[in-house]
Amino acid sequence: MLGPLRPRARSRSLTALTAAACTAALGATLLAGTGSATASPEPAAGAPSAAGSKVVGYFTDWGVYQRNYHVKNIETSGSAAKLTHINYAFGNVTGGKCAIGDAYADYQKTYDAASSVDGTADKWDQPVAGSFNQLRELKKKHPGLKVLWSFGGWTWSGGFGEAAKNPAAFAGSCYNLVEDPRWADVFDGIDIDWEYPNACGLSCDTSGRAAFKNVMAALRAKFGSSNLVTAAITADASAGGKIEKADYAGAAQYVDWYNPMTYDFFGAWAAQGPTAPHSPLTSYSGIPTQGFHTDAAIQKLKGLGIPASKLLLGIGFYGRGWTGVTQKAPGGTATGPASGTYEQGIDDYKVLKTKCPANGTVAGTAYAYCGNNWWSYDTPSTIAGKMAYKNDQGLGGTFFWELSGDTAGGELIKSIR
Numbered sequence: 001m002l003g004p005l006r007p008r009a010r011s012r013s014l015t016a017l018t019a020a021a022c023t024a025a026l027g028a029t030l031l032a033g034t035g036s037a038t039a040s041p042e043p044a045a046g047a048p049s050a051a052g053s054k055v056v057g058y059f060t061d062w063g064v065y066q067r068n069y070h071v072k073n074i075e076t077s078g079s080a081a082k083l084t085h086i087n088y089a090f091g092n093v094t095g096g097k098c099a100i101g102d103a104y105a106d107y108q109k110t111y112d113a114a115s116s117v118d119g120t121a122d123k124w125d126q127p128v129a130g131s132f133n134q135l136r137e138l139k140k141k142h143p144g145l146k147v148l149w150s151f152g153g154w155t156w157s158g159g160f161g162e163a164a165k166n167p168a169a170f171a172g173s174c175y176n177l178v179e180d181p182r183w184a185d186v187f188d189g190i191d192i193d194w195e196y197p198n199a200c201g202l203s204c205d206t207s208g209r210a211a212f213k214n215v216m217a218a219l220r221a222k223f224g225s226s227n228l229v230t231a232a233i234t235a236d237a238s239a240g241g242k243i244e245k246a247d248y249a250g251a252a253q254y255v256d257w258y259n260p261m262t263y264d265f266f267g268a269w270a271a272q273g274p275t276a277p278h279s280p281l282t283s284y285s286g287i288p289t290q291g292f293h294t295d296a297a298i299q300k301l302k303g304l305g306i307p308a309s310k311l312l313l314g315i316g317f318y319g320r321g322w323t324g325v326t327q328k329a330p331g332g333t334a335t336g337p338a339s340g341t342y343e344q345g346i347d348d349y350k351v352l353k354t355k356c357p358a359n360g361t362v363a364g365t366a367y368a369y370c371g372n373n374w375w376s377y378d379t380p381s382t383i384a385g386k387m388a389y390k391n392d393q394g395l396g397g398t399f400f401w402e403l404s405g406d407t408a409g410g411e412l413i414k415s416i417r
Contacts, residue, residue: 052390054312054397055417056085056259058150060404061105061131066342069404071134072117077410079403080142082417085228087191087259088135089402091151093159096166097173098151107132107183117141132183139186148228149178150191157195158203164211167218175222189228189256190219196234197246213251220254232259235314237300238291249304256310259399260301262294263316266376268337268345271322275332277376278320281364281386286331293363294386298393308394313386315398317405317412319352319368319377320345328369330362330376338373348405349412352377364389380415387416 057079063069074080092099100106107130110122117137122129128136139145151174152160163170178187195201197212205211220229231251236242252258266276266288274286280293287293291300294313302308322345324335337345347355356375358366364385367376378386390398398416406412 056399058402090153096162146188152193164207171218171222193232212246235297237296262314265292267320273334284363315400321375325374383415
């Protein structure tokens, strides 16, 4: 999962998908011979979050600054009506405890009437303003919408090692923060984004294979059955990869669902390439690393005994790109990361759809070659194909990173739901 400081892990090429009616057939084609499950019928839009229907979007606290993306944008884009859950990212993990990530953005920033969800200006002395209060207003408009507070992320996952030394104390600190009387009504549970237990992310964790299970067990014991407990987890299904480093199967009994991060498999941190789609649905000829694709992750997690209904399909609302590329097809060499709006090698879908429109597909996702730049990202049509896969596999729903990457009219979330 991206964080505030992150430079943000059998096949056939797919032609562009142009109609929702063909997606079921596409999903079956993609999975022919892979032992796919039969999906249960999808509930109607707006139904409770039964298996298959969850739509979980991340909202970042830092988005209110340079990105100028606020909770009201979730409403005006039409996204709020299509979401079942929002993950508010991120709370910090430090000193073995959960902690506030950005007090100003979280509960101190005041909104005028024009910027507020309910059209009422904040008062300068109200106890809770900021995004927390805006989320409160959004939930009043959408009573079925649930909000989870997500802790960790790429930047703050280093704190989980200390937390794992005393899981009960960590869980207690998280409960006291999430259930603080000032904003307890805003949150319906906790999401853990540990990148990565017993493996390396921004830093390397050595807390052991059982640490993740122990932490999640302590969180469930403290938060009880009336609160949601979820976790974003690795999608590295390579041989000896990160899925094997932690006891995700053992911890599954304690979570309502997992969000396997089926994006960021490839990117311009490999500055010279080869160019490769960052969120391939399946493998393809020439994929740089075997096991770095969505289907490999889902099949490996299901093979461990994790119920399909506890696995959500991850979608990135952004693309990753290289420059200095001389070929359109994946597998080309590059000279470095392509220019991005906020950081090199990454840009939002809402920017890329105009800046470098998709002109090819591979492994169930799209890519774009323009000038000497090469980008990969999902489009409404490739998301439709991924939804067919989600249904075919009987997965619990979809989650995405993150809301501000979509267009002002919610183009991508409409393709999810």
